[in-house]
Amino acid sequence: MTTESPRTGARQRRRGLYGPPPRLTRTSPLTGRLVWHIGDWGRASEHIGTRWEEIAGPLARERLGPDDQLVVLAATPTLMAEVLASGLPHADALRVWREDHRLAVEPLDFKWSLETASARQVSSETLERLLAAQLGSLETALAGVRATLGLEASSELEPRDGRFVAPMHPANHAALLAEPELPTLLLPVEPHEFFQPLPGWAAARAVARLESADLDRLSSIEAIERYYRLGAGVEGALSRLHSNLFDTEPARVDAPALIAELRQAGKASTLNTLLVYMQQELDKRKALEERLALLPRGAYPFGRLRSDLHKLGVPRSVLDSRGALGRAYGEVTREMLAAIRAAGQALVAEGMTAPDALEKLASQPSRWSGVGTEQARSLAARLISTQA
Secondary structure, three states: OOOOOHHHHHHHHHHOOOOOOOOOOOOOOOOHHHHHHHHHHHOHHHHHHHHHHHHHHHHHHHHOOOOOEEEEHHHOHHHHHHHHHHOOOOOOEEEEEEEOOEEEEEEEEEOOOHHHOOHHHHOHHHHHHHHHOOOHHHHHHHHHHHHHOOOOOOOOEEEOOOEEEEEOOHHHHHHHHHOOOOOEEEEOOOHHHHHOOOOOHHHHHHHHHOOOOOHHHOOOHHHHHHHHHHHHHHHHHHHHHOOOOOOOOOOOOOHHHHHHHHHHOOOOOOHHHHHHHHHHHHHHHHHHHHHHHHHHHHHOOHHHHHHHHHHOOOOHHHHOOHHHHHHHHHHHHHHHHHHHHHHHHHHHHOOOOHHHHHHHHHOOHHHHHHHHHHHHHHHHHHHHHHHO
């Protein structure tokens, strides 16, 4: 048996993150990527990532030396906005300290999971490119650090290779076994304090009860994260399913109460049963949403817009630009979809079911093509005036 190199192990580990998740069935183990997939019904990864970015800075400060300074980009909105606008890769924070007469700078990137981490993200070369951009807000922040540390304003910057700041978690320990050279600062996290403020926590407690588990009594960060992701996913699914098909904002739902109702109806006798039911209902909902989204394009095709704009005298420079036409078509179809949604909301308010309302709206293509034509006229007038 050959020993796999860490770099090869890391590649194989990351390769396993992509592609379809394992199939959800009434008996499938609720672990790994399947749990992440279900959690994404309710944006669990986004909530967890945002929460970690909020607390990783203060936790990291506790581990820094007394003379170290920490510049967290997101703590200063103008700085964060300028860095994002640059389009350059960047870490979440900079650890800065005095070294002789120079200002040493180490990038720190906050990652809940190390599974997608790459040392290039926190390399000195990546940091050098960001510093070379001479972003005003970043230079102002570093000037303040120089003053705090008693350095001259012209003192030289010395970029260093950085580290990932991640929680102590079995998955992160496994990632480091596969790639031990990954530069990392692991920090302890109290899981209840971390997860309780997040959307979906009440639903997480409800789904845990389906497996006879008391979330408040669990102590393992891995177990608590698992139930949080599953609960957030179920809440997201319920919100989507209880939202009007024609609304743009999701409905607020009492997820624990709805889970209890589904359990009484025999659709949540086990956690897997509940999740399979949610998946089936989401598939039906997705089909309706996709059909709704296609109504504008079916009623007013891309070629029709180009033809109408040509007849209305829009300059050839616009008509021959796929980018300009694509943006124009997107604007027209958005307005058409808004009109279709408004009509659908009115039909539902009158007592029609969403599928029946969608069917009726789909049977009126001339009505929606008329909306598209009107939008094209308005757009043409604007385009002609800007070209004049």
